[in-house]
Amino acid sequence: MAVSKYYPAEAIERAYKAGQRVFAESRPQDFAAKVEILPKDIEWHFIGHLQTNKLKLVLPYASLVQSVDTRHLLDEIEKWGKANDHITDILLEIHIGAEQTKQGFAEEEALEILFNADKFPHVRFRGLMAMATNTDDESVIDADFARIDTFMAYVKDLFPELEAFDQLSIGMSGDYKIALRHGATMVRIGTAIFAE
Numbered sequence: 001m002a003v004s005k006y007y008p009a010e011a012i013e014r015a016y017k018a019g020q021r022v023f024a025e026s027r028p029q030d031f032a033a034k035v036e037i038l039p040k041d042i043e044w045h046f047i048g049h050l051q052t053n054k055l056k057l058v059l060p061y062a063s064l065v066q067s068v069d070t071r072h073l074l075d076e077i078e079k080w081g082k083a084n085d086h087i088t089d090i091l092l093e094i095h096i097g098a099e100q101t102k103q104g105f106a107e108e109e110a111l112e113i114l115f116n117a118d119k120f121p122h123v124r125f126r127g128l129m130a131m132a133t134n135t136d137d138e139s140v141i142d143a144d145f146a147r148i149d150t151f152m153a154y155v156k157d158l159f160p161e162l163e164a165f166d167q168l169s170i171g172m173s174g175d176y177k178i179a180l181r182h183g184a185t186m187v188r189i190g191t192a193i194f195a196e
């Protein structure tokens, strides 16, 4: 998908005219504003930090929320979905990089949630999202993506009842080629499409 978060609507329109239909934003206000003015057949994903008081800007329009990174956020998405009769497709963001500051669940936390998936009838678990360590050392990135690839296979094995759990979102402009060797079903490309 094309990550359009830093770019104006005109840039998105150019990509749209070239055939791109899936775009991702990371700020709720920008997301809502762009959804409003851009063509209706665009598939919008949300990939940023989502505060629970901003759900109404995002959930009605996002075909996939990729950045679910806390239990609190998941609980609030479920609550919002129940109140608004809406099922939200989500990815669980998994912390794989070396940086302590990176967001996301530890693998055990994700498993704990998935064991309780039936407590979230308004959430459809579609898979995992992760960011590799921010480094030029390809062997480190390779190891990060290998780990999430293995974890994805483990989860699919463990929870065959989660039939829609088929998406592994890994890889950005700098590392998507490595991600493609490790089972990526989608890559999130910003600067390589839109330029710096």
Ligand SMILES: *Cc1c(COP(=O)(O)O)cnc(C)c1O
Pocket (backbone or CB within 6 Å): 003, 005, 026, 047, 048, 171, 172, 173, 174, 188, 189, 190, 191, 192
């Ligand atoms: C910004 C962003 C991207 C795109 O990064 P590029 O290096 O510009 O391709 C991908 N994923 C997430 C979660 C982002 O925030």
